[in-house]
Amino acid sequence: MTEPQENYSADAEASSTDPHDWGRAMALAVTRLAEQLAPEGSEDIHTSLVGKDLRLRIRDDGSGVTITVSTAPAADPDD
Numbered sequence: 001m002t003e004p005q006e007n008y009s010a011d012a013e014a015s016s017t018d019p020h021d022w023g024r025a026m027a028l029a030v031t032r033l034a035e036q037l038a039p040e041g042s043e044d045i046h047t048s049l050v051g052k053d054l055r056l057r058i059r060d061d062g063s064g065v066t067i068t069v070s071t072a073p074a075a076d077p078d079d
Contacts, residue, residue: 008036009070016064029069030054037071 010032014025030049037052038045057068 007070007072008033009068009072010036011066011068013061013066014064017060022058022065022067025065025067026056026069029067033069033071 010029012025012028012032014022034045034049037048042048052071055070055072057070059066059068
C-alpha cells in the first residue's frame with residue numbers, strides 16, 4: 001500500500017482573461033510551488049519539480065483569472 005502524499009498548491013493572479021497574457025502568472029505560481037517543495041537552502045529550487053505531475057486550475061475572478069498549480073492528483077470523475 002502506498003503512503004498518502006502531501007499535496008502542495010500555489011496561486012497567482014493574471015489581470016486578463018486572455019490566455020496569451022497568462023504566462024507571467026503561470027511562471028509565478030510554478031515558482032511559488034517550487035519554493036514549497038525544494039529542500040531548505042536549495043540553490044536550484046526548480047529541480048524539485050522535475051518528474052512531477054502537476055495539476056493546473058484556472059478560475060475566472062472577474063477582470064482576470066486565478067491560476068493554481070498543485071501537486072494534487074486530478075479528481076476522479078466518478079467520485
